[in-house]
Amino acid sequence: MNNFIFQNPTKLIFGEGQIARLSKELPKDKRILVTFGGGSVKHNGVYDQVVAALSGFDFLEFWGIEPNPKVETLRKAVEVCKRENIGFLLAVGGGSVLDGTKLIAAAAVIEEDAWDLVLHPELLRGNIPFASVMTLPATGSEMNRGCVISNLATGEKYAFYNTYPTFSILDPTTTFSLPTFQRACGLADTFVHVIEQYLTTTGISPLMDRWAEGIFQTIVEIAPKVLSEENDYNTMADFMLSATMGLNGFVGMGVPQDWSTHRIGHEITALCGTTHGQTLVIVLPGVMNELREQKASKIVQMGERVWGITDGTIDERIDRTIAATEEFFRSLGLATRLSELGIGEDVVEAIVARFRERGTLLGEQLNIDYKLVDAILRQRM
Amino acid sequence: MNNFIFQNPTKLIFGEGQIARLSKELPKDKRILVTFGGGSVKHNGVYDQVVAALSGFDFLEFWGIEPNPKVETLRKAVEVCKRENIGFLLAVGGGSVLDGTKLIAAAAVIEEDAWDLVLHPELLRGNIPFASVMTLPATGSEMNRGCVISNLATGEKYAFYNTYPTFSILDPTTTFSLPTFQRACGLADTFVHVIEQYLTTTGISPLMDRWAEGIFQTIVEIAPKVLSEENDYNTMADFMLSATMGLNGFVGMGVPQDWSTHRIGHEITALCGTTHGQTLVIVLPGVMNELREQKASKIVQMGERVWGITDGTIDERIDRTIAATEEFFRSLGLATRLSELGIGEDVVEAIVARFRERGTLLGEQLNIDYKLVDAILRQRM
Numbered sequence: 170m171n172n173f174i175f176q177n178p179t180k181l182i183f184g185e186g187q188i189a190r191l192s193k194e195l196p197k198d199k200r201i202l203v204t205f206g207g208g209s210v211k212h213n214g215v216y217d218q219v220v221a222a223l224s225g226f227d228f229l230e231f232w233g234i235e236p237n238p239k240v241e242t243l244r245k246a247v248e249v250c251k252r253e254n255i256g257f258l259l260a261v262g263g264g265s266v267l268d269g270t271k272l273i274a275a276a277a278v279i280e281e282d283a284w285d286l287v288l289h290p291e292l293l294r295g296n297i298p299f300a301s302v303m304t305l306p307a308t309g310s311e312m313n314r315g316c317v318i319s320n321l322a323t324g325e326k327y328a329f330y331n332t333y334p335t336f337s338i339l340d341p342t343t344t345f346s347l348p349t350f351q352r353a354c355g356l357a358d359t360f361v362h363v364i365e366q367y368l369t370t371t372g373i374s375p376l377m378d379r380w381a382e383g384i385f386q387t388i389v390e391i392a393p394k395v396l397s398e399e400n401d402y403n404t405m406a407d408f409m410l411s412a413t414m415g416l417n418g419f420v421g422m423g424v425p426q427d428w429s430t431h432r433i434g435h436e437i438t439a440l441c442g443t444t445h446g447q448t449l450v451i452v453l454p455g456v457m458n459e460l461r462e463q464k465a466s467k468i469v470q471m472g473e474r475v476w477g478i479t480d481g482t483i484d485e486r487i488d489r490t491i492a493a494t495e496e497f498f499r500s501l502g503l504a505t506r507l508s509e510l511g512i513g514e515d516v517v518e519a520i521v522a523r524f525r526e527r528g529t530l531l532g533e534q535l536n537i538d539y540k541l542v543d544a545i546l547r548q549r550m
Numbered sequence: 551m552n553n554f555i556f557q558n559p560t561k562l563i564f565g566e567g568q569i570a571r572l573s574k575e576l577p578k579d580k581r582i583l584v585t586f587g588g589g590s591v592k593h594n595g596v597y598d599q600v601v602a603a604l605s606g607f608d609f610l611e612f613w614g615i616e617p618n619p620k621v622e623t624l625r626k627a628v629e630v631c632k633r634e635n636i637g638f639l640l641a642v643g644g645g646s647v648l649d650g651t652k653l654i655a656a657a658a659v660i661e662e663d664a665w666d667l668v669l670h671p672e673l674l675r676g677n678i679p680f681a682s683v684m685t686l687p688a689t690g691s692e693m694n695r696g697c698v699i700s701n702l703a704t705g706e707k708y709a710f711y712n713t714y715p716t717f718s719i720l721d722p723t724t725t726f727s728l729p730t731f732q733r734a735c736g737l738a739d740t741f742v743h744v745i746e747q748y749l750t751t752t753g754i755s756p757l758m759d760r761w762a763e764g765i766f767q768t769i770v771e772i773a774p775k776v777l778s779e780e781n782d783y784n785t786m787a788d789f790m791l792s793a794t795m796g797l798n799g800f801v802g803m804g805v806p807q808d809w810s811t812h813r814i815g816h817e818i819t820a821l822c823g824t825t826h827g828q829t830l831v832i833v834l835p836g837v838m839n840e841l842r843e844q845k846a847s848k849i850v851q852m853g854e855r856v857w858g859i860t861d862g863t864i865d866e867r868i869d870r871t872i873a874a875t876e877e878f879f880r881s882l883g884l885a886t887r888l889s890e891l892g893i894g895e896d897v898v899e900a901i902v903a904r905f906r907e908r909g910t911l912l913g914e915q916l917n918i919d920y921k922l923v924d925a926i927l928r929q930r931m
Binding site: 170171172173174175176177178179180181182183184185186187341372373374375376377379380382383384386387390391402403406407410411414419422423 | 551552553554555556557558559560561562563564565566567568722753754755756757758760761763764765767768771772783784787788791792795800803804
């Protein structure tokens with residue numbers, strides 16, 4: 170096991186009716202900027218609950234943080250923070266709203282431009298404290314330091330790390346109005362977040378392995394009910410909890426991590442605007458197949474414990490595990506090939522060119538170069 | 551799933567050589583009291599590492615916090631804190647040293663006696679900040695708010711809740727000198743901590759079920775290597791991590807909890823001085839058997855996922871699961887019957903009388919009264 174330091178101070182406030190607790194958790198002596206996405210929270214009752222809880226507080230609203238939040242939008246919110254002397258940020262919506270808010274929080278306390286901060290994290294000088302009402306189980310942003318920001322002008326998409334949300338309120342009933350595609354992407358996103366922390370090698374930490382597999386098993390078990398839209402409370406609560414636990418550090422203690430699927434998937438989103446979770450399930454089978462020797466022991470363990478594959482040669486078990494994983498993603502109604510989304514060779518070439526130019530090396534062994542990215546993407550066409 | 555609020559701010563600093571980080575983590579502007587147990591840390595190198603890291607700090611030492619820490623001892627440390635203007639406490643040793651230190655931390659800032667604080671938690675008025683170097687995987691005290699304090703004069707033993715350690719340093723190599731019996735009790739303690747949060751009913755949270763089962767599976771998998779004293783680093787690291795994760799709130803989110811085995815076990819320790827982990831494995835099979843109908847679905851699920859029991863009637867599966875659990879404890883070299891430790895009917899009667907007098911009701915349904923305690927203990931004689 171690798172040495173590690175773990176600390177996650179976010180207060181997780183979980184359950185039906187908990188949005189009303191905003192009145193207890195928010196600071197009374199600061200001007201609050203509440204950030205929103207495109208308006209779905211006005212249709213599912215979340216906005217009304219938030220405004221009711223904020224009665225008596227000094228707050229402003231900022232609307233329009235889009236999926237894959239764009240720095241062009243976030244800059245406007247940074248201006249509001251500076252002009253209006255904002256002392257606390259509350260993100261209400263999905264992972265994109267919170268991701269964008271994490272950058273706003275940090276960019277509002279420096280002179281430099283928000284995109285410079287993404288490119289040069291050494292500019293970070295603290296932040297305006299922020300919290301969230303999270304309505305979409307997917308990114309785990311509600312209990313981690315990370316965010317992913319896009320630049321419309323340059324077609325780039327990068328991760329940025331600020332600090333943790335002070336608190337996050339998760340009410341599973343807010344997920345009841347989610348469309349099927351977003352549920353599917355949230356399940357897929359959670360699954361792949363965990364696999365990035367899991368699919369390296371066996372024998373480092375049996376406990377972390379079991380906990381990662383526990384999230385896989387849970388996601389596989391609940392997926393049909395999540396997608397059925399019967400909105401069983403315990404099922405949607407477990408979906409929400411799984412998404413949070415999948416990317417808050419709990420399953421990544423002392424173990425190596427990969428993250429190549431995300432890095433490649435981000436490029437697809439940056440160039441084509443494809444939904445994040447959708448990109449991941451296209452890329453992942455390619456990573457598993459190209460790295461099948463290096464990751465053999467872990468793929469076989471996953472096959473046995475998650476998909477029940479207990480016989481055959483090592484190669485057969487690896488093939489079947491990759492196929493079962495892809496089949497699970499297809500059962501969610503997601504595409505697993507670039508061609509299904511009309512993404513062609515020009516995009517693959519553009520992505521490979523980017524990795525070649527940057528000289529980026531990916532994966533837990535930093536051995537995935539642009540040539541391997543090319544091989545991974547070509548088998549996903 | 552029940553509504554819940556989760557927040558655990560402890561900084562976990564994990565790995566070989568991490569004790570040296572004390573010099574970075576401890577406050578330079580406060581007088582520190584370092585608390586110790588009986589002296590084993592002087593033989594395994596831990597004391598020397600701590601003192602080296604504390605070079606340049608203003609610190610005093612307090613020795614002699616015993617297993618099942620006694621309020622009579624802790625009062626002396628409270629006096630030292632008050633007299634010497636102590637501003638930070640560092641517990642070095644096992645769970646008992648840290649448990650005792652949690653009470654010292656709270657009792658040092660009030661006028662009332664430390665035992666009054668245990669009996670009347672409403673007297674809590676904050677605490678001196680505290681941290682730990684944890685050398686014994688067992689109690690999970692290094693990442694939770696709880697402690698269990700004994701009173702020698704009255705023969706009582708109760709839980710008390712303060713706040714979380716600021717940080718805890720866990721170096722798996724510090725476990726290499728642990729005797730076999732302490733390793734066995736630590737494995738058993740971890741197992742039963744998790745079962746108290748697990749063995750209620752199914753269908754509340756598949757994820758929390760999987761994570762609890764993940765700790766059981768890990769403990770069962772690593773136990774032979776932990777006991778073999780070959781001191782494989784990754785094995786001992788996973789033992790240590792499992793103990794911490796077993797009682798830091800991570801597997802108990804939104805699910806009902808039992809804790810009757812602990813409450814009954816504490817009475818055995820209070821009256822006979824029996825090691826905590828040892829009492830738990832004696833009591834647990836009795837709780838499982840007496841509550842077999844109420845807990846049927848969970849016992850069957852545990853049997854299937856942890857012990858591989860997949861056929862037979864419900865009753866047979868329950869019997870086999872209880873037997874497999876007891877057999878696992880015996881494989882650790884622990885006694886599972888009161889008679890094996892020379893504990894007889896007089897002790898059982900004294901414990902039952904205590905529960906009758908107090909009118910205490912135990913278990914997740916608060917339906918374990920003194921008569922059921924009597925039945926549980928009589929079948930463990």
